[in-house]
Amino acid sequence: xxxxxxxxxxxxxxxxxxxxxxxxxxxxxxxxxxxxxxxxxxxxxxxxxxxxxxxxxxxxxxxxxxxxxxxxxxxxxxxxxxxxxxxxxxxxxxxxxxxxxxxxxxxxxxxxxxxxxxxxxxxxxxxxxxxxxxxxxxxxxxxxxxxxxxxxxxxxxxxxxxxxxxxxxxxxxxxxxxxxxxxxxxxxxxxxxxxxxxxxxxxxxxxxxxxxxxxxxxxxxxxxxxxxxxxxxxxxxxxxxxxxxxxxxxxxxxxxxxxxxxxxxxxxxxxxxxxxxxxxxxxxxxxxxxxxxxxxxxxxxxxxxxxxxxxxxxxxxxxxxxxxxx
Numbered sequence: 001x002x003x004x005x006x007x008x009x010x011x012x013x014x015x016x017x018x019x020x021x022x023x024x025x026x027x028x029x030x031x032x033x034x035x036x037x038x039x040x041x042x043x044x045x046x047x048x049x050x051x052x053x054x055x056x057x058x059x060x061x062x063x064x065x066x067x068x069x070x071x072x073x074x075x076x077x078x079x080x081x082x083x084x085x086x087x088x089x090x091x092x093x094x095x096x097x098x099x100x101x102x103x104x105x106x107x108x109x110x111x112x113x114x115x116x117x118x119x120x121x122x123x124x125x126x127x128x129x130x131x132x133x134x135x136x137x138x139x140x141x142x143x144x145x146x147x148x149x150x151x152x153x154x155x156x157x158x159x160x161x162x163x164x165x166x167x168x169x170x171x172x173x174x175x176x177x178x179x180x181x182x183x184x185x186x187x188x189x190x191x192x193x194x195x196x197x198x199x200x201x202x203x204x205x206x207x208x209x210x211x212x213x214x215x216x217x218x219x220x221x222x223x224x225x226x227x228x229x230x231x232x233x234x235x236x237x238x239x240x241x242x243x244x245x246x247x248x249x250x251x252x253x254x255x256x257x258x259x260x261x262x263x264x265x266x267x268x269x270x271x272x273x274x275x276x277x278x279x280x281x282x283x284x285x286x287x288x289x290x291x292x293x294x295x296x297x298x299x300x301x302x303x304x305x306x307x308x309x310x311x312x313x314x315x316x317x318x319x320x321x322x323x324x325x326x
Contacts, residue, residue: 005030005188006051006156011060013046013212020046021057022212028156028190033182035191035199038209039235044192047209048158051190052081065155080149081158084165087145088133094120094144095129101152119147122181139170139177146181156188163198175201196236200224208232215324229322238281240292241321248323253281255317256294258303264312268292275299284311 004027011024021043028034036044049055051062053074062070069077088097096103099116107115120126123143133141142162149157159178163171179202182189193199199206200220207217208231216228227233230241233250240251257264268284271291275281280301284292292311303309 003030004028005032005065006190007061007063008047008051009061009063011047011050011057011062013043013050013055013057020212021050021060024060024209024212024214026207026214026217028188029204031186031188033179033189033191033202033204035193035203035206036209037193037196037199037206037236039194042209043212044209045160048081048160048190048192051156052079052158053077054081078155079158080152080154080156081160082142082145082149082162084161084163088141088148090133092133093129094125094131094133094136097133097144098148098151100148105152115151119151122150122184123147137170138166139174142166142174143177146178150181150185150187154187156190159189159191161192161194163193171198172201178202200236206236208236210235210324226319227321229324231324233319233321238293238295241323242290242318243323248321249318250321251313251317251319253293253295255313256292257312257314258282258294258301259309259311262312262314264310266292266311268309268311270303270305270307270309272305273300273303 006028008024008026011021013021024047036047038044046055050057053072057070061068064077089100095116098119099112102112102115117126120129123146125140125143128140136144163174166174175198191202203220205217205219206223208215208223210231216223216232223232223236227236227250230248230250233239234241238253240253240256242249242251267287271283271285273280273282278297279295280298282294282301282303284294286292294311
């Protein structure tokens with residue numbers, strides 16, 4: 001049995017003469033959580049809008065379960081979208097918001113009530129049916145938006161940075177919640193984010209986009225430990241890119257060894273230290289002027305700015321990559 005549910009075939013799109021998508025090809029599996037990851041302007045949201053039918057490609061096809069849906073109107077595709085602002089109806093309570101799609105389809109009231117109850121239980125908000133959207137927290141509104149989208153039983157759910165407006169702690173909680181929901185529902189989730197940590201935490205596969213093309217598609221482990229290009233190595237996690245003659249390789253900052261930790265053969269000067277995201281980052285300058293960053297858990301280390309030490313790395317941590325100038 002073919003487990004491919006959605007195929008993107010050679011998608012191209014220009015806006016005002018500028019290429020936003022430059023030949024996107026991607027097969028997406030049934031019940032898969034796949035993330036389109038990239039910086040602003042890379043083409044990920046345009047790709048999502050083309051799948052949803054909100055944009056038409058200049059070239060290429062969108063195939064859903066073997067059917068060409070490229071030219072179908074959005075409401076005729078078995079695809080639903082959840083946006084960052086959730087787009088709940090402010091004048092409707094939670095139950096009416098969740099059941100709105102079924103009401104439009106003229107589903108009997110008793111059936112709507114039953115299915116709305118099931119959805120609210122699924123998102124663990126069964127006691128909130130009579131509340132209005134402005135009486136909910138950001139995380140609760142996000143879950144209601146999910147419930148409203150999945151009650152229609154779409155084959156594919158598109159999520160356009162739905163956690164972007166949440167604070168960091170709630171965002172991490174909702175990452176786990178979304179993954180739980182996706183596995184329980186068995187629906188294909190196509191998720192958009194620029195946050196590489198979010199992509200790694202949630203995804204079965206990650207598709208890294210850059211300048212309208214897919215740089216690499218793979219599992220989080222493959223993307224992180226075996227990046228194909230210098231862009232992927234630098235964008236997903238933090239890596240040092242070395243260019244030595246014809247060879248380019250990447251070394252993760254956590255794999256840079258400091259004096260006393262292993263084979264350290266490169267003389268370096270400590271240029272600066274900084275703390276972010278639970279990690280200490282130490283910037284070194286090598287004798288040839290190249291900058292190297294090392295990272296460690298913690299807020300400080302017994303290394304002073306301006307001091308000279310030796311650094312290094314194990315051979316297996318130097319990963320060859322295609323140099324795309326990043």
